[in-house]
Amino acid sequence: MRKATSRRTKEDKIYPNDNGLPGISRIGRNTATSPGPHNMDALARMQLEVAAYIEEISIELGAMARAAQLSSLAYFVDMTRLEAEINRRACLARLGEATGAGSGA
Numbered sequence: 001m002r003k004a005t006s007r008r009t010k011e012d013k014i015y016p017n018d019n020g021l022p023g024i025s026r027i028g029r030n031t032a033t034s035p036g037p038h039n040m041d042a043l044a045r046m047q048l049e050v051a052a053y054i055e056e057i058s059i060e061l062g063a064m065a066r067a068a069q070l071s072s073l074a075y076f077v078d079m080t081r082l083e084a085e086i087n088r089r090a091c092l093a094r095l096g097e098a099t100g101a102g103s104g105a
Helices: 007-014 037-067 071-099
Strands: none
Touching: 037 071
C-alpha cells in the first residue's frame, strides 16, 4: 500500500516559491502570523497575477466548452472568468491606491 502524500507537500511541489507569503493555513487572527503592510503589496501583486492568469485560461476553456456544446460547463467557466476579472480589477485598484497613482481600471 502506498502512503498518502499530504496536501501541503503536494502544494509545495506545485508552488515551490511562494514569495515568502504565509500559507493559507497559517493566516489567522493572530497578528504575529498576519502579513504586515510591506507584504500586502506583494500579496496584491501575486493575486493580480493569479487572477489575470485564471481570466486568460478561462477564456480558452470557455471556447473549448462551447465548441464541444457543453453549455453548462461553458456557463460556469464564464462565471469563473468574470470573477477573475472582478478580482483582477480590485487588485489593480488596491495597487494603485498603495502607490498613490489612483485607479486606472
